[in-house]
Amino acid sequence: MSFLITCPTCGPRKGYEFRYGGEDKGPRPDEAGLTPEEWVEYVHMNRCVAGVSKEWWFHRDGCSAWFTIWRDTRTNLQVQVSNDGPEEQS
């Protein structure tokens, strides 16, 4: 990966220090009454947006924090540093 990611703790660092952690799907659902359909949506299903995507990254070779960024999947560029990002769009 050639692009930079801005870690909220460490600032801009090269992408290979990080690990991608999936689309932002919200907190783990309550177990009570959870159907297999709901669960598989949460665990495995992705939107795969061709555009700006809000997603989790982990600073593996750094501060060991998980954080979210907005990245444009068509350019591989982070489009917003802060957590108050734009709406996801495709």
Add this chain to the structure above:
Amino acid sequence: MFLLPSTPLWDTSPPLKSSYDAVLIGGGLHSLATAYYLARDHGMTNVAILERRFIGYGGAGRNTAIVRANQRTQENVPLYQEALDLWPVLTRELDYNLMFYNCGNLNLCHSEAAVTAARMNIASAQFQGVGSEFLAPADVKRMVPALDVSDRPRHPIHGAMFHPPGGIVRHDAVVWGLAKGASEQGIHIHQQTEVTGIRAVDGKIQGVETSRGTINSPRVLLSAGGYSAGLSHRFLGVRLPISPLTIQAMVTQPLKPLLNHVVSSGAYHVYCNQTLKGEIATGAHMDPWPNYTTQTTAHYLKHQAEALTDILPCLRGVRFMRHWAGLADMTPDMAPIIDGNDPVEGYYLNCGWGYFGFKSCTSTGKYVAQYLATGERPEILEPFRLSRYKQHRLMGETAGAISYTPWN
């Protein structure tokens, strides 16, 4: 040129009709093969392939052309085995040379655990009648003298799984040959025609919207490779367990014959083969975050050189010349999703092929065609239902918990 007709191999600009019996989204190998067999086996010729760019522009033209049928699980092997058998058959049928070069695949083992995994694959292959055998390092050296089988490499070679029926196929030729075969039977291949929507009413497929107008059709097959999952979500709100990742490959400058077999190594994360043109084609790495860029990375160019030269030291003097990337639609169990009529009637999926969609495209197209034409799921496609994820019955084509997703 007197020997060859100088007419288009396929009809490059058929009229776009307002209605087809089936619409196939994506101009890659799986669509082309499906179209070909729809016409050949089921007489369905009122069929359109819709391709945003050019046929074979995606994974079909970006893979490293390796074919084999030594997969880990018995659910997977039959499709790949049939595909291997089909290369010479299709060459004849299509009257187009797919250039199947049956050189065999050598998969190196660099640890006791890798030998165990190889033994399992070999036993599975042999039990199913597929050629595969274990080779000791000395035999490996005899087959590929350029390999360093000494203790020097960081991962010394403990042996190899040799799979004689495999080899390489000229990937572009498969695209063109199938386009020719489909077009000759009346299938319409529409290039530079982007699908912008899938229409469904009351849970039934009605057709598609395209950059060139509306098309009515009771059946839509989504086989758009790396773009499938995003399109499925965007058009129908149907999410899939897929991550579209870039996978990279590269070739060296052309050399006289040096590698007489496909060589691959899990520990080094490389596979390589020498094309008929003499270039050493090599790849394997995926950037583990979803994207649609098909960008290459500096990191990987370097990694590949480090890895290859550790086991094939003579390659230190060889230069890389071209480097490219394509999309791989990875599923958590490294097996595809082939399904239909769930949750929308008339909506068929053939995607999630990851980086192995080339090897199996012909046989899969044949069965998907049967599925589309009859509405009945062929037995061989049973294991690839989407519902397996809901049931926590992943297919196990990858042995361990996978590493490219964060939830393992």
Add this chain to the structure above:
Amino acid sequence: MTRLSELPTLRIDPYEELRFEYDGRPLTGVAGDSVATAMFASGVRVFSRSLKYHRPRGLYSLDGECANAMMAVDGVPNAAAETTPLAAGMRVGPQNVRGSADHDRLGFLDMFDWAMPAGFYYRLMHKPAAMWPIAAEQIRKMAGLGEMEPDHRTVGRYTETYLNAEVCVVGGGPAGMRAALAAAQYGARVVLLERRPWLGGSFEHRLRSLDDGTPAYQRARDLAAAVKAADNIRVFARTALIGTYNDNLITAVQRGANGDDFDERYVEIRAASIVVATGCIERPLLFENNERPGVMQIGCAHRLAHTYGLLPGRTAVFSVGSDGGLECAADLADHGVAITCVADCRPEGHDPELVEALRQRNVPFLAGWVATAAHGRKKVRGVSLTALDGTGTRDDSCDVLVASAGRTPLAGPVTMAQGKLAYDSHTGCFLPASLPARLHVAGRLTGLEDPAAIETSGHGAGLAAAADCGRAVETELRECDERLGQLPGPAAGSGLVRSPTHGRKAFVCFDEDATVKNVRQAIDQGFDVPELIKRFASVGTGPGQGGLPGHNLPMLVAELRGMPPESASPTTMRAPMVPVSMATLAGSSHDMCKRTPVHDSQKLPGAIMRRIGAWRRVRYFSDDLLCRAEVRNVRTNVGMLDGSSLGKFRLWGPDALNALQRIYVSDMAKLRPGRVKYSAMCNDDGCVVDDGIVIKRADNEYYLTTSSGRAGQTVEWFRYHTRYDGWDFKMVNLTDALGVINLSGPNARTVLERVADARVSNDAFPFSGYREFTLLGRVPARVMRLGFVGELSYELHVPSSYMRAVWDGVAAAGTDLGIANFGVEAQNIMRMEKGHLIVGSESEQRTTLNDLGLGFLWSRNKPEARTVGSVALAQTLEQPDRLKLVGFRMDDPEHTPRDGSIVVDERIRGWVCVARNSDALSQAVGMALVDEPLSGEGTTLQIYEDGCGGNLATARVVPMPFYDPGGARIRM
């Protein structure tokens, strides 16, 4: 060949001779020569044979832009002779020839081009079917250029360097140097990359005077001196760009010079801002035999003379499309070359000064004329020219034909960084139309021709780059833009691609022997866009990296299809821009292997080490791969194993227990100090990802272990699955901070008593206990009593810095008993006998915690914890037909199936994870994952081993553990 020795532009020392060998013949060059120029000086004209037709090829670009001058140099194939500096003693040889480059027995193939139209192999070579395998082997032999011996070893110094720059300037011509100077003047740290050994670009070899009367070459040298004098500009000469990537990452390859500590090195730069000033290459003119030896580009002829002192020939004809050709013709006339005529495909718009210069030298100038064919077999002997308006033709004899249709900007660095190009009808070029952030372009790349404009654009780009780095440049940048606006803009270019010719032997791509006719054939067959033609007719896929056909292919396609040039789109440009050897890319080839703190104590004679995950560990302590002595010593006496690679973590804080409850399947609220708790982690499919021990040391203070392979991901895993919760817990990976000794065997307590500063009797320290005490009087240790190998066993966790002392102390304390090391395989055998599984060995993606028989670990009474895996475990609990882990005993105690054998009946029903001939049990036993219907006790399993030829072995499912089922030995 005599050299021009008085020119001020020369880069050679004509008096320092270097001897080398070409194709077995001794030749001589001089210092400063490239391999190619030295060969040319020695009279070589045919440098290679082409890929398909074996046509003779000669010097063409002098910059390695095609395979024409690719050689084997010192055993390394495909070396670009034009850019490889000559060194004394080099052994150089031709490639892809039968005989020599001059006399190639395959040269006749050129007559059979009609039999090899575009894509002929797809249409012809499969009939009859039996022929194809034979034909394929023939193709392999015929294809390829250089030869690499399987046992060849490339020796040399290959290194790497990684830099952060504020401004990186790509291209050391006048624009690039001005950009570097401008940015440096504002204090920016600048890196300047130049492919040639010297700075100067298009000025460097030219004698012509600029507006102020300074000769161009002198101006180049003045700028180079200024660059050298600037403290904050670091120049990388002999450095070719490999690629530009997102967020201004640049990679390059640098060739070492005298005094450097490397022969070649990989350079990677992250810059805040980039200036691309890569200039132009020449665009080949398409006419018949446009690649005959003797046909060369303007820069090639000009630089042969001015840089290397070599006249390209005696009699020259020019067919060009830019003023540079006129300038070169005038210069060569001055050096004594007879210029028969200069044809320029542009009917007007020539630099009047240059037209006058030609007139003064009595050189006929033909405006609106172009070459249609070169004549001669191995060397050009003549040329046919035609007026583009059809008013005349002429034939001239010559021994050099300087041919060029115009210029192609080297815009690859822009498009690779996600910039876009657009066709510009004024210049007839694809010019940068949109640029990525913090990347600027300057010089001839932007279409400029005027020297002052080139320099000014470079200055402006340097200022803009400085602005990206936070420098206040507004005023000067505004002035610079104004000045540039007053200077001449881009010069009109000839849109001409192809001279009026059929194109049977007019080569679009030299490397792949692809002609205009082949492109037409491809279009006729339906391949009507450049990306498809590139794939079908292999245009631009050769060692020249697509530079020469990069412009011509899309333009030719547009022309042949009758479409406007604006509709043309070039094929995608990708790194590497230049061929890069793997030795250079591999560089120092870092091997990131971890060694335990007692690594040296493990390297005993006969020990066989393996890389296991990130670590190097001893798998066997002798060549007995069944490890009988190691096992026996543990089973009957006492052994010690270096287990330092075990993952070890401290977890603490108010929410530490919440985190444990989320991650582990067991109820961690039940932990009691002084006791170990074995548990497992699942993923959200219920698949076991790891197992290990958790210890509660105090309230909100835990110590836990993971498998070696999982240690690197454990913090990530804990944090991932709690990322929405905002919990307050901390976690530190202690894996490298603490070493581990596994002390096992019936005499383990005796040994431990001798080194422990605490009571360790069975009562004081029972099975499953955890204690902290000192060893050897001073070393703090965390000690747990476990039973992985099935014997009385202690795990001693001690600070890494004391590990060697403790290891030696324990070994000394057991010497009289016969304590001995045991390795990973002995441990593997013993834990298998004990029925303990290893995650990844006896589990896989298809198996849940329940499938492995570990369901007892799962606490269903903590739904509020939302434990990872619990949902899937509940949903799969009653599912039929899952894989289950079973123990089995072979019916034939003498036969042990290999690990990885499969279990079959009609179909594959499972596989053998591990099986060993157990010395302790005198049985062959193992563990397998089998379909549930086969998992019942007493079921017969049929085992198929690779190579068994259908002769199945049989085994019976038996309860585990096989060894000491009552567990008395671990509690003794």
